[in-house]
Amino acid sequence: MPELPATATASATEAGRPTTQPRQPISLATVSCFLGVLSLVAVLCFHFPDLLTSREFRAIYTEEFARTLLLAGIAAAFITGTVAVLLDQHKRVALTGVCAATGAVLLGGSDVPFDGPISHTPYSLGLDWFVLALFFSALVFIPLEHQFARRPVAVFRKGWRTDAAYFFMSHVLVQFILIVVTATTSLVVDTAKVPHVQAWIGGLPFLAQFLLAVFVADAAQATLHRCYHRIMVLWRFHAVHHSSPELDWLAGSRVHFVETVMTRSIVLLPLLFLGFSQSAVNAYAVLVGIQAVVAHANIGVRFGWLEYLIVLPRYHHWHHARHTDYWDRNYAIHLPVIDMLMGSFKLPRDGSWPEEYGVFKQESVPEGIVAQHLAPFRGERTYDDYVH
Structure with missing residues (x-):
C-alpha cells in the first residue's frame, strides 16, 4: 500500500450530525x-x-x-x-x-x-x-x-450528468454484461465441480442459502475491492468510482465498465461454483442493487448498533473519504463483519462523517464517462499520480 500524504487528510464533522440546511426542491x-x-x-x-x-x-x-x-x-x-x-x-x-x-x-x-x-x-x-x-x-x-440530507448537495450537483450516464450504461447494457460475465465464469464452473458441497448447499432452505450467499459474495467482493486499492493496474479503473466529490444515491453508478465485469464475475463465480440455487442468486442480485444505492446515499440518519451489522451510508462514506486513515478501510458492501475478519474495519464511535470525498488528486481522473473510460489505458501511472 502506498504512503499517502498527511496533508490530504480531512477532519470529520463535529458529532456527525446531519446538516439542517435544506436542499432546493425539484421544480x-x-x-x-x-x-x-x-x-x-x-x-x-x-x-x-x-x-x-x-x-x-x-x-x-x-x-x-x-x-x-x-x-x-x-x-x-x-x-x-x-x-x-x-x-x-x-x-x-x-x-x-x-x-x-x-x-x-x-x-x-x-x-x-x-x-x-x-x-x-x-x-x-x-x-x-x-x-x-x-x-x-x-x-x-x-x-x-x-x-x-447529510450534506446540502443539490440534486443536479456537479457531475450528475456523468453519473446518470453510468446509470444508463449499466442498466441498458445489462444483457451484454451478463453475457460477458457468464462467459468468464462458465468455464471454471463447468470444469471444477465439488458435488458434495453443491449438494449440501443446494439442499438448504431458501433463507439459509440467501444469507450464506450474501456472506460468500461479500467476502469475494471485499477481497477484490482490496486488490482494486492495492494493485496499481486495478486502481486505475477503480479510481473512477472514487472520483466523485459528492456522494448521493446516483454516485454509486460511477463504475468503469471493466470493473463492472470483473466484480460481477468474481462475485458470481463462488456462488455458482458452490451450487447456490438460481433463486438465491437472483435474490442476492436484488439485494446488491438496492444496497449499492443505499450505501452511497446522502442520508445522515444515525442507525446506532445496526451500523455494525450491515453496511449503511456512514460506513461506506468513510471508505470514500479523502482521509488517509480510511483509504484502505471498509471494503465490504453488505456485512461489516467481513472487514472485521480482514482487519480493515474502521468506523468512528462518535458518529462523525467525512468532510471530503474523492481521490486525493481530483484532476487525476478526467470528467465525463468517455474520458474516464479511456483514462486507465493512457500511459503508465503510479500511485503518486493520484495522491501527491
Missing part, C-alpha cells in the same frame, strides 16, 4: 421532463420489446403493471408541465416534458398495441430495466435525501 418542470421522457422511452419498449427490453427482467413485472405505471407517468407529466408553464417556471424544461408525453400518447400511450409473444434475439437493450430502476430509485431516494 414541477423538472418532474414533467423526467416523467415525459421516461414515458416516451417506455412506449418505445412496448413497440420493440425484442430489441429494447431485457428477457431476464421481463419475467419480474407484468404487462398490466407496466401499462398502469405508464398511464400514471404520462398523466403526471402533462399535469406538472402544464402547471409549471402557467406559473412561468422553467418553461422550456416544462414544455420538453409535455412534448415528450405528447409523443408517448401519439405512439399509443398506455394502450400501445402489443401482440406478443416476444421473439428471441441474442442481444437486446435493457431499456425497461433502466426506466423502472431510475423511476423507483428517484421516487424513493430523492425525497429521502431531501428530508434527511
Whole structure:
C-alpha cells in the first residue's frame, strides 16, 4: 500500500450530525421532463420489446403493471408541465416534458398495441430495466435525501450528468454484461465441480442459502475491492468510482465498465461454483442493487448498533473519504463483519462523517464517462499520480 500524504487528510464533522440546511426542491418542470421522457422511452419498449427490453427482467413485472405505471407517468407529466408553464417556471424544461408525453400518447400511450409473444434475439437493450430502476430509485431516494440530507448537495450537483450516464450504461447494457460475465465464469464452473458441497448447499432452505450467499459474495467482493486499492493496474479503473466529490444515491453508478465485469464475475463465480440455487442468486442480485444505492446515499440518519451489522451510508462514506486513515478501510458492501475478519474495519464511535470525498488528486481522473473510460489505458501511472 502506498504512503499517502498527511496533508490530504480531512477532519470529520463535529458529532456527525446531519446538516439542517435544506436542499432546493425539484421544480414541477423538472418532474414533467423526467416523467415525459421516461414515458416516451417506455412506449418505445412496448413497440420493440425484442430489441429494447431485457428477457431476464421481463419475467419480474407484468404487462398490466407496466401499462398502469405508464398511464400514471404520462398523466403526471402533462399535469406538472402544464402547471409549471402557467406559473412561468422553467418553461422550456416544462414544455420538453409535455412534448415528450405528447409523443408517448401519439405512439399509443398506455394502450400501445402489443401482440406478443416476444421473439428471441441474442442481444437486446435493457431499456425497461433502466426506466423502472431510475423511476423507483428517484421516487424513493430523492425525497429521502431531501428530508434527511447529510450534506446540502443539490440534486443536479456537479457531475450528475456523468453519473446518470453510468446509470444508463449499466442498466441498458445489462444483457451484454451478463453475457460477458457468464462467459468468464462458465468455464471454471463447468470444469471444477465439488458435488458434495453443491449438494449440501443446494439442499438448504431458501433463507439459509440467501444469507450464506450474501456472506460468500461479500467476502469475494471485499477481497477484490482490496486488490482494486492495492494493485496499481486495478486502481486505475477503480479510481473512477472514487472520483466523485459528492456522494448521493446516483454516485454509486460511477463504475468503469471493466470493473463492472470483473466484480460481477468474481462475485458470481463462488456462488455458482458452490451450487447456490438460481433463486438465491437472483435474490442476492436484488439485494446488491438496492444496497449499492443505499450505501452511497446522502442520508445522515444515525442507525446506532445496526451500523455494525450491515453496511449503511456512514460506513461506506468513510471508505470514500479523502482521509488517509480510511483509504484502505471498509471494503465490504453488505456485512461489516467481513472487514472485521480482514482487519480493515474502521468506523468512528462518535458518529462523525467525512468532510471530503474523492481521490486525493481530483484532476487525476478526467470528467465525463468517455474520458474516464479511456483514462486507465493512457500511459503508465503510479500511485503518486493520484495522491501527491
